[in-house]
Amino acid sequence: MGMGRSILLLGCMLFALSPLTAVAANAVHKAKAISAKGHVKSASKRVYSHRILSTLRASKRYRMQTVSYDRNESIFQGEEGGSLRLESSKALILNQDTGEVLYAKSTDVPTPIASVTKLMTAMVMLDAHLPMDEPITVSESDIDMLKGTGSRLRVDSTLTRAELLQLALMSSENRAAAALARTTYPQGVAAFVVAMNRKAAELGMTRSHFADGTGLNSENVSTAEDLAKMVKAAYQYPEIRQVTTTASYDVPVHGLRRPVEFRNTNVLVRNSTWDIGLSKTGYISESGRCLVMQAQIAGQPLIIVLLDSWGKYSRIGDAQRIKKWIESSTGDSRRRTS
Secondary structure (H helix, E strand, O other): OHHHHHHHHHHHHHHHHHHHHHHHHHHHHHHHHHHHHOOOOHHHHHHHHHHHHHHHHHOOOOOOOOOOOOOOOOOOOOOOOOOOOOOOOEEEEEEOOOOOEEEEEOOOOOEEOHHHHHHHHHHHHHHOOOOOOOEEEOOHHHOOOOOOOOOOOOOOOEEEHHHHHHHHHHOOOHHHHHHHHHHHOOOOHHHHHHHHHHHHHHOOOOOOEOOOOOOOOOOOEEOHHHHHHHHHHHOOOHHHHHHHOOOEEEEOOOOOOOOEEEEOOOHHHHOOOOEEEEEEEEEEOOOEEEEEEEEEEOOEEEEEEEEEEOOOOHHHHHHHHHHHHHHHHHHHHHHHHO
């Protein structure tokens, strides 16, 4: 009885597969016939070939490596002739001096930018030309009530404006950024947000909008193209270049005897193989993992924008892939011209 059931099951499987196999064989036969006639238009051939390949793949008799291609993605060819593929869903790489685009992927799609927002916060605060040694006390109003994120910067801690800038950019400290936004103008945070959007308009960031100084609000949105403009502008501020590339910084915190060490959220600034001139990370659930940088790679000053990266470490992996690819391509180009 057991053998009979096995034979019956095998017969059913063969019967189910036979139409698909027949379709695949028939498709191949028709493809050969069309090729022999030689009078079918090239566009029709491409469409028909695609259908044939789809049928063959479905039959599981044909195996073929495929690579997805984004129509908005420009390909930067490397030494081995392959293309650069990144995990970030939106990305832009361009030469800071010439504006030459090396890679572009969905660069005009607005998306939440999380703590990358803090670069705009820093520029607006610095444009106010306030004393950087002025002491500012962290208050209850600086606590994140939107996402509920924690902080090692305790309420009633008093730091200078310069120290708050350091923590806001280097360690992406939300309370530090909130305190800067709250104390820059007498009218408070509302006036600061207006200034952020005015600054964005001045920079030509036409698809950007800012809603707070921390980036915790998902209404802080921009595009890769706009963020490249923002990074280029932020690079003109020596204070921003310095604090965003500092590996770590110790500050006194209220209620603690010893200073607390805050570290840079971008691990690449501690990597000796990188020459980074500006850096900022960002993350909220709506934005995914984000990273913007200015860096020298293969003698080129590059602006790198990586948005909505799916994994915790994929934005760093993307940056490493970019560096390797550009160095490889540049080396190959030099060999061809020598």
